[in-house]
Amino acid sequence: MTPSVSKAGVLDRGIASLRGIGPAKAELLAKELQIFSLGDLVYSYPFRYVDRTQFYRIIDLLPDQGNVQIRGKLVTLMTKGENRKKRLVGRLRDESGAALELVWFRGVNYLDRTFKIGEEYVVYGTVQEFNGKLNITHPEMELAARAVAEEAATFEPVYASTEKLNKRGLDTRGRRKLIRSVIDQLQPADLPDMLPEYLREELRLISHYDAVRSIHLPASQAELDAAVRRLKFEELFLLQLRLLQLKVSREAQVAGYAFGQIGTHFNRFYQEFLPFSLTGAQKRVLREIRQDLGRGIQMNRLLQGDVGSGKTMVGLMSMLMALDNGFQACMMAPTEILAYQHYESIREYLNGMDLRVAFLSGNVKGKARRQILEDLAAGEIDILLGTHALIEPPVVFKNLGLAIIDEQHRFGVKQRAKLWKKNSPYPPHVLVMTATPIPRTLAMTAYGDLDVSVIDELPPGRTPIKTVHFTEHRRERVFGRIREEIAKGRQAYVVYPLIEENETLDLLALEAAYDEMLVRFPRPDYQISVVHGKMKPADKDFEMARFKNGETQIMMATTVIEVGVNVPNATIMVIVHTERFGLSQLHQLRGRVGRGAEESFCILLSSVKLSKEGRQRINTMVATTDGFKIAEADLKLRGPGMIDGTQQSGVLQMRIADLAQDGRILSVARDKAKDILADDPKLEKPPHRRLGAHLERNLKAIRGWSLIS
Numbered sequence: 067m068t069p070s071v072s073k074a075g076v077l078d079r080g081i082a083s084l085r086g087i088g089p090a091k092a093e094l095l096a097k098e099l100q101i102f103s104l105g106d107l108v109y110s111y112p113f114r115y116v117d118r119t120q121f122y123r124i125i126d127l128l129p130d131q132g133n134v135q136i137r138g139k140l141v142t143l144m145t146k147g148e149n150r151k152k153r154l155v156g157r158l159r160d161e162s163g164a165a166l167e168l169v170w171f172r173g174v175n176y177l178d179r180t181f182k183i184g185e186e187y188v189v190y191g192t193v194q195e196f197n198g199k200l201n202i203t204h205p206e207m208e209l210a211a212r213a214v215a216e217e218a219a220t221f222e223p224v225y226a227s228t229e230k231l232n233k234r235g236l237d238t239r240g241r242r243k244l245i246r247s248v249i250d251q252l253q254p255a256d257l258p259d260m261l262p263e264y265l266r267e268e269l270r271l272i273s274h275y276d277a278v279r280s281i282h283l284p285a286s287q288a289e290l291d292a293a294v295r296r297l298k299f300e301e302l303f304l305l306q307l308r309l310l311q312l313k314v315s316r317e318a319q320v321a322g323y324a325f326g327q328i329g330t331h332f333n334r335f336y337q338e339f340l341p342f343s344l345t346g347a348q349k350r351v352l353r354e355i356r357q358d359l360g361r362g363i364q365m366n367r368l369l370q371g372d373v374g375s376g377k378t379m380v381g382l383m384s385m386l387m388a389l390d391n392g393f394q395a396c397m398m399a400p401t402e403i404l405a406y407q408h409y410e411s412i413r414e415y416l417n418g419m420d421l422r423v424a425f426l427s428g429n430v431k432g433k434a435r436r437q438i439l440e441d442l443a444a445g446e447i448d449i450l451l452g453t454h455a456l457i458e459p460p461v462v463f464k465n466l467g468l469a470i471i472d473e474q475h476r477f478g479v480k481q482r483a484k485l486w487k488k489n490s491p492y493p494p495h496v497l498v499m500t501a502t503p504i505p506r507t508l509a510m511t512a513y514g515d516l517d518v519s520v521i522d523e524l525p526p527g528r529t530p531i532k533t534v535h536f537t538e539h540r541r542e543r544v545f546g547r548i549r550e551e552i553a554k555g556r557q558a559y560v561v562y563p564l565i566e567e568n569e570t571l572d573l574l575a576l577e578a579a580y581d582e583m584l585v586r587f588p589r590p591d592y593q594i595s596v597v598h599g600k601m602k603p604a605d606k607d608f609e610m611a612r613f614k615n616g617e618t619q620i621m622m623a624t625t626v627i628e629v630g631v632n633v634p635n636a637t638i639m640v641i642v643h644t645e646r647f648g649l650s651q652l653h654q655l656r657g658r659v660g661r662g663a664e665e666s667f668c669i670l671l672s673s674v675k676l677s678k679e680g681r682q683r684i685n686t687m688v689a690t691t692d693g694f695k696i697a698e699a700d701l702k703l704r705g706p707g708m709i710d711g712t713q714q715s716g717v718l719q720m721r722i723a724d725l726a727q728d729g730r731i732l733s734v735a736r737d738k739a740k741d742i743l744a745d746d747p748k749l750e751k752p753p754h755r756r757l758g759a760h761l762e763r764n765l766k767a768i769r770g771w772s773l774i775s
């Protein structure tokens with residue numbers, strides 16, 4: 067996304083117009099950092115700041131203090147160790163009389179020649195404790211005389227750079243000079259404010275011009291904070307405004323059937339057939355859907371709910387609303403197993419009601435298939451469940467009023483597009499469901515032009531899954547636990563990683579593990595199923611079915627069992643090499659147990675040595691079973707753009723806002739954007755004109771999720 071660029075103004079000038087930037091440097095900046103114009107330079111913000119206003123005394127330093135700036139004399143400097151262990155070690159003594167060790171592992175020879183014993187340096191870096199002593203590894207060093215001469219003590223910006231740029235004098239210091247010269251040329255009119263004055267006043271936001279200046283050259287922490295706040299708000303607000311604008315214009319253009327009736331099917335089902343009482347969250351979501359369906363505007367709603375939260379029932383009852391208004395409904399799932407599971411459970415729920423439910427997949431062939439297609443076109447089938455086979459061209463509905471997509475992120479853009487075309491004159495209402503909880507901030511952004519409903523409550527009476535972490539050398543104990551569960555008549559999953567880059571090795575490992583399991587769980591007392599992604603679908607289905615029917619007690623599998631497989635009798639899952647799985651994957655896997663009345667267990671096996679992130683993932687899994695909490699942790703660990711279910715979205719690349727941290731700013735931004743569009747949908751009123759023009763010019767490329775189709 068390109069931020070505000072004034073009409074053919076200073077910011078559009080090429081960087082070669084700057085003094086000191088010849089064609090070679092210009093080319094380098096373009097190639098290395100995609101900086102072409104002055105505007106690009108201005109909108110490449112620093113990624114951190116060095117507080118040059120404050121010096122620490124060495125005697126006051128504490129471990130884990132973070133980044134500090136100190137000033138002192140380099141009293142010794144020597145290389146130690148050989149070859150790969152070679153390092154440069156210096157000692158810096160300051161006025162406090164204490165000394166601090168400085169260590170470099172890279173560029174040892176060069177630095178040894180550069181630094182001079184006896185000189186005074188300004189040193190910046192991260193204090194850490196090593197063998198009971200404090201030191202700074204790879205500090206930034208600058209001759210004190212030079213540091214003082216060049217810049218006044220401020221918050222110094224640090225810019226992204228690359229080795230090639232460093233060599234040409236475009237290191238962070240060079241970048242600083244450059245930006246200073248650009249900023250000095252800029253007038254407020256070059257950086258006009260697109261936020262309406264009243265909004266800026268209400269939220270106490272500084273102007274765009276001031277913010278851009280201060281983000282590069284802040285005089286104090288307070289000034290920097292104000293700039294960051296303004297620019298984060300601006301970024302999130304503009305994006306939300308764009309997404310909501312897309313939603314408003316879609317709703318104005320795409321009419322839908324108004325489902326005015328809540329009629330016999332829904333009511334009869336509710337009163338006579340519903341096997342349990344709905345949770346509060348299910349009721350709330352159904353109300354939201356019902357309201358949507360009654361508006362005469364096509365519904366595009368995302369339903370998020372953790373594994374086991376009861377989305378199927380919400381889907382079914384929404385379909386009944388369609389039926390009550392004389393329409394057909396369908397539900398599509400990404401795999402045959404899942405689709406058939408829906409078919410089975412929905413048929414069971416509807417048993418006794420006079421409704422016609424059918425199942426369609428690529429495997430339904432010949433006469434059976436022809437019959438289904440015929441009945442569907444004649445309107446004799448009320449509800450069709452199946453795989454993507456149900457959106458293929460030969461499948462014609464008489465009048466499709468509602469289409470539900472389960473596990474939506476497994477479907478591609480094209481498939482969703484086909485769904486829209488399955489009915490005319492109006493497209494069907496669309497409800498997409500996902501069991502991959504997405505943090506609120508991500509949902510608001512990646513799916514910002516959809517309505518989102520959340521089931522944040524599990525049905526009562528579930529025994530929480532007990533999760534424990536064991537390291538590899540306690541495997542024996544783990545096998546023992548599996549034996550105990552099987553002795554009680556239960557079944558077990560043992561899950562192995564299979565990573566594409568490593569596929570052959572992983573498959574070999576799975577085979578070896580299978581041989582080991584055969585020894586530990588010998589036939590005929592035990593039967594073991596193996597399922598992995600490289601098997602033929604038919605073989606996979608066969609093995610899955612054996613496990614589901616209880617013919618096998620142990621299912622060894624790779625992540626193919628992740629999605630929606632329902633075997634309530636499976637009460638224990640062992641995940642091998644847990645550290646190799648991502649958090650959301652682990653969460654999805656764990657959801658395969660704990661589906662029955664019995665207490666269930668999840669054992670996370672890992673190697674003894676773990677990376678910090680690996681350990682955090684495991685700790686998170688042990689600490690909570692709440693998918694939304696896990697998703698939040700995942701967002702913090704990996705950042706947006708890596709979170710399952712949102713990769714298809716191009717709107718997560720932020721310049722300054724951070725979706726893991728800026729939830730509050732985002733909420734305000736979205737609310738304000740809503741208010742403005744409610745008052746002035748086309749952004750035509752004087753205070754909004756600049757905003758409207760800006761969106762047209764700069765955010766045109768952003769397309770909403772639903773309009774992708």
Ligand code: ADP
Nearest residue numbers: 342343344345372373374375376377378379525
């Ligand atoms: P998911 O959201 O993962 O698709 P399901 O719809 O498969 O969850 O529901 C999981 C289980 O919970 C099913 O066996 C379903 O019958 C049951 N269930 C759903 N809603 C309720 C409820 N309100 N009370 C009790 N059980 C429920």
Ligand code: MG
Nearest residue numbers: 377378472630
């Ligand atoms: Mg489901």
